[in-house]
Amino acid sequence: MAQRLTKDECRKLFRQFDNGNGILSLAEIDRAIVFWHPEFGTNRQAMIRAFKAADTNGSGFVEFKEFHRFLDLLYYYNQLSNLFRQLDTNKDKRISFNEFKQGHELIGYSSTDENSLRQEFNRIDTNHGGYILFDEFCIYMAKKKLQ
The missing domain is CATH 1.10.238.10 (EF-hand)
Structure with a gap:
């Protein structure tokens, strides 16, 4: 997930995460990331922060139109979390x-x-x-x- 996904790759990943209702809850994302992308699964702070920031309409869910933003933010906050851990000796x-x-x-x-x-x-x-x-x-x- 370090490089930007195409729209088709993003749609495929969204479908993997989704339970079939077309929106992603934090629990769905949490489970899916731990399963498909464990490198991000251990960093719950970054995931929660990315989820909240990606939920631009405030619904409490990430829709497909917000999902690409979520992935970008997840990567960014994961980098910040790694930096934070380096400082937190x-x-x-x-x-x-x-x-x-x-x-x-x-x-x-x-x-x-x-x-x-x-x-x-x-x-x-x-x-x-x-x-x-x-x-x-x-x-x-x-x-x-x-x-």
Whole structure:
């Protein structure tokens, strides 16, 4: 799924995932990805985030017209999740300031000044909990990509 699928390939994959009603629930996608694409199945955070973002009409399901977007987002969020795990050296599913300081270059932030690093960390930590959570990280990286 790393390269973009044709419309026919996408339709075939959608049919594999679908239980026959023409829409995909999160449970259907979860089961199908674990079965057909296990490389993404272990990354539930990325899958959930991609599912929510692809559901553009807010129905709680992914329709065929949203499915291609889901696949693109799944790939993107999987990459972000891998990067997040590299930064999260103690594996507690959040990034502390020290972890950010050690790995800030992985996200393209080159300053080594402690104050500058703290300001950037605080900008990412939008809930001010003292840690960067995966959702905060995704939002930050998406904004960075658009710059």
